[in-house]
Structures are given as structure tokens and as C-alpha cells.
Amino acid sequence: MPKTAYVRTKPHLNIGTMGHVDHGKTTLTAAITKVLSERGTGTFVPFDRIDRAPEEALRGITINIAHVEYETDTRHYAHVDMPGHADYVKNMVTGAAQLDGAILVVSALDGIMPQTAEHVLLARQVGVDHIVVALNKADAGDEELTDLVELEVRDLLSAHGYGGDAVPVVRVSGLRALEGDPRWTAAIEALLDAVDTYVPIPERYADAPFLMPVENVLTITGRGTVVTGAVERGTIRVGDRVEVLGATVTLKAVETVVTGLETFGKPMESAEAGDNVALLLRGMPREAVRRGHVVAAPGSTTPTRRFTAQVYVLSAREGGRTTPVTSGYRPQFYIRTADVVGDIDLGETAVARPGDTVTVTVELGREVPLEVGLGFAIREGGRTVGAGTVASIVA
Numbered sequence: 001m002p003k004t005a006y007v008r009t010k011p012h013l014n015i016g017t018m019g020h021v022d023h024g025k026t027t028l029t030a031a032i033t034k035v036l037s038e039r040g041t042g043t044f045v046p047f048d049r050i051d052r053a054p055e056e057a058l059r060g061i062t063i064n065i066a067h068v069e070y071e072t073d074t075r076h077y078a079h080v081d082m083p084g085h086a087d088y089v090k091n092m093v094t095g096a097a098q099l100d101g102a103i104l105v106v107s108a109l110d111g112i113m114p115q116t117a118e119h120v121l122l123a124r125q126v127g128v129d130h131i132v133v134a135l136n137k138a139d140a141g142d143e144e145l146t147d148l149v150e151l152e153v154r155d156l157l158s159a160h161g162y163g164g165d166a167v168p169v170v171r172v173s174g175l176r177a178l179e180g181d182p183r184w185t186a187a188i189e190a191l192l193d194a195v196d197t198y199v200p201i202p203e204r205y206a207d208a209p210f211l212m213p214v215e216n217v218l219t220i221t222g223r224g225t226v227v228t229g230a231v232e233r234g235t236i237r238v239g240d241r242v243e244v245l246g247a248t249v250t251l252k253a254v255e256t257v258v259t260g261l262e263t264f265g266k267p268m269e270s271a272e273a274g275d276n277v278a279l280l281l282r283g284m285p286r287e288a289v290r291r292g293h294v295v296a297a298p299g300s301t302t303p304t305r306r307f308t309a310q311v312y313v314l315s316a317r318e319g320g321r322t323t324p325v326t327s328g329y330r331p332q333f334y335i336r337t338a339d340v341v342g343d344i345d346l347g348e349t350a351v352a353r354p355g356d357t358v359t360v361t362v363e364l365g366r367e368v369p370l371e372v373g374l375g376f377a378i379r380e381g382g383r384t385v386g387a388g389t390v391a392s393i394v395a
């Protein structure tokens with residue numbers, strides 16, 4: 001099938017749904033694509049295709065994020081539907097790191113649930129600055145109860161520095177909109193308008209050196225090794241030299257050339273920060289690159305093992321630990337798409353209780369490209385116990 005080139009006509013933003021299990025994230029995602037397909041600026045992606053497509057097993061890591069794309073009148077969006085279950089927080093964290101804005105889905109029937117709060121906290125920690133709320137299942141909710149839920153959500157957002165009073169809260173019914181009920185398709189339009197106007201066009205650091213965390217690695221027969229991910233900063237063109245970093249201990253950086261560039265299956269001439277792309281890498285052995293590595297402009301970033309960070313230790317109520325952390329604690333660090341073990345040194349603080357924010361020094365089990373301001377999650381025994389931001393690199 002001939003491929004039409006991807007033409008950039010509108011600013012591109014990455015958004016995603018988040019929220020508690022069963023509050024209707026996937027239904028809402030399907031409803032958005034339905035409403036926009038009727039406007040002629042998107043393709044309808046039915047519920048079961050969003051819910052089935054994402055499960056990919058990759059070297060034992062379950063990648064469970066569905067990407068769909070659509071346009072409003074003013075913007076092009078890549079939208080990720082993030083699973084709600086706590087087991088998938090890893091994917092939410094690594095995916096949310098790329099989000100310019102998020103749609104927080106809260107069931108008007110249930111109100112705030114543990115994962116609603118956990119996702120808001122994680123969004124804050126990974127630097128998602130703008131949240132729009134979809135109060136879903138409004139078709140089935142009682143008006144007064146929905147008012148209470150709205151207040152509760154605004155309070156939660158304010159508590160995490162999102163300015164809950166200003167955040168748009170739109171009452172929607174993904175289910176009824178999918179069925180074509182005009183009242184509820186209009187609500188989806190209102191939600192999209194809120195996203196269009198409330199989430200600003202991000203500064204893309206287009207002039208910064210190129211960097212893309214690797215999400216997925218594929219082999220295309222006859223063509224070679226392809227890596228996919230969201231461009232974190234800078235621009236990339238076919239023919240550009242790049243480095244793959246964070247590889248094996250013996251082979252720290254592998255230099256290669258980008259020989260092909262695509263987005264959503266369409267070839268493109270250049271990609272910039274925020275784009276979801278696939279890069280074909282010349283002569284790159286399949287085994288030399290994996291999820292967690294970084295593709296960057298040569299010499300633009302140096303992998304490091306030691307850094308200081310501000311870390312928030314989740315309280316037990318948020319699903320975190322019930323006991324304090326002391327120096328020598330050795331959890332997993334989720335940094336961009338990488339999953340690395342690390343030693344925590346609390347220095348003079350000595351003890352961090354659940355709910356505390358502390359400054360720590362971390363020594364990772366292997367080198368990872370890091371920079372100040374980069375967010376990460378800390379996990380232990382399959383659950384998130386902390387979140388933090390890199391404060392300084394220690395030589």
C-alpha cells in the first residue's frame with residue numbers, strides 16, 4: 001500500500017487519559033475518536049480495539065498503553081489511554097512523562113478513588129502541568145452527588161498544586177456519546193474545547209540536541225532495527241547521526257545513522273519534540289538496543305550513576321510503604337523508559353517516613369543519561385512507593 005507522507009499543519013500535543021480502574025477511560029477515548037471522526041478530523045477507534053491492541057510483551061515487560069491520534073480544528077493530538085490498575089503504574093509513569101496535558105477521568109458515580117489520587121500525584125511528579133477533568137458517567141449520576149464529586153476533585157487537584165478552581169471540569173458520558181446521543185456528543189465537544197483552550201502549546205525545545213527514550217524495539221525484515229518512542233527534545237531528520245546510550249557495560253554508546261523516520265506508519269522528513277516516531281537505525285544489531293535506552297545527538301548527554309534528588313515517599317494511604325526508609329534501601333528506579341536498581345543514601349536525614357519529602361543521593365546499578373529536572377518513580381515489590389526529580393548530577 002502506498003504511504004502518504006505525514007504533513008504537519010497544526011501544532012502537535014500529547015495527551016492521555018488517567019484515572020481509577022473502570023471509571024471509563026477507554027470508553028471516553030473511543031467516544032472522542034467517534035465524535036472527531038464524525039467531524040472528519042480523526043478515525044473512529046472502537047472500544048475493543050483500544051482495549052485489546054495495547055498488550056505487548058516485550059522482554060517480559062508488559063507495554064500497556066494504547067496510542068490513538070486525532071485532530072481538532074486547531075491541533076493534532078496523540079492520545080494515550082492509560083490503564084488504571086496500580087500494577088500498570090510503571091507504564092503510566094513512563095508514558096505520563098511525555099504528556100503535555102492529561103484528561104483525568106473520574107466516575108461521577110464513584111468519586112475519587114485511590115488510583116485517582118495516585119495518578120494526580122504521579123502526574124505532578126512527572127511534570128504534567130495541565131489537567132482537564134472529565135466527570136464521566138454523568139448520564140447515570142445524580143446531579144447533587146455529581147456536584148459533590150466535582151468539589152472533591154477540585155480539592156484534590158488544588159492539594160497537588162493544580163489550581164483546582166481554574167481547572168475545567170466537564171460532565172460527560174463516554175458511553176452515551178459512543179451511542180450517538182446528541183446531548184452527550186456535545187459534551188465530548190465541550191471536553192475537547194476545554195483541552196484545546198486550557199492545555200497550552202508546549203515549548204518544544206526544538207533547538208535543543210535530539211533525545212528520545214526508547215519505548216520499543218522492532219526488527220523489520222529486510223530493513224533493520226527500528227526503535228520507537230516519543231521525542232523528548234530537539235529535532236531529527238533522515239541522515240542524522242545519533243548515539244544509542246545506556247547499553248551494555250562494555251559498549252556504552254553506539255553511534256549510528258537514522259535511515260528512516262515514520263510517525264503512525266507515515267514517512268516524515270523530520271520529527272521534533274513531542275512526536276511519536278519510529279527510527280530506522282543503520283547497522284544496529286537488534287540485541288544492542290532495548291527499552292530504557294536513549295537515542296541522542298552524539299555527545300549531547302552523558303550517562304551517569306550518581307545523582308541527588310528530591311523524593312516524595314508515598315504514604316500508606318496512597319498505596320506506599322507502611323514503614324520508613326533508611327540509607328541502604330535499594331528499590332527500582334523508573335527513569336524515562338528505563339527500569340534500574342539503585343541505592344539510596346539519606347545522608348543526615350537518616351530516616352524517611354511514608355509521606356515525607358526528602359533529599360537523597362542515589363547510586364544506580366548502571367549508567368543512565370540523566371539531567372536536572374528529570375522525573376522518575378521508585379517502585380518496590382510491584383508497587384510505586386515514591387516519586388522524585390533529579391536535583392543534581394554527582395560526578
Ligand SMILES: Nc1nc2c(ncn2[C@@H]2O[C@H](COP(=O)(O)OP(=O)(O)OP(=O)(O)O)[C@@H](O)[C@H]2O)c(=O)[nH]1
Pocket residue numbers: 019020021022023024025026027028082083084085136137138139140172173174175176
Ligand atoms: N453509565 C455509564 N457507564 C460507563 C460510561 N463510560 C464507561 N462506562 C462503563 O464503565 C465500565 C468501565 O469502562 P472502561 O472504559 O473500560 O473503563 P476504564 O477506565 O478504561 O477501565 P480500566 O482500563 O480497566 O482501568 C464499562 O462497563 C463501561 O461500559 C458512561 O459514560 N456511563
Ligand SMILES: [Mg+2]
Pocket residue numbers: 025026027051082083084
Ligand atoms: Mg481501559
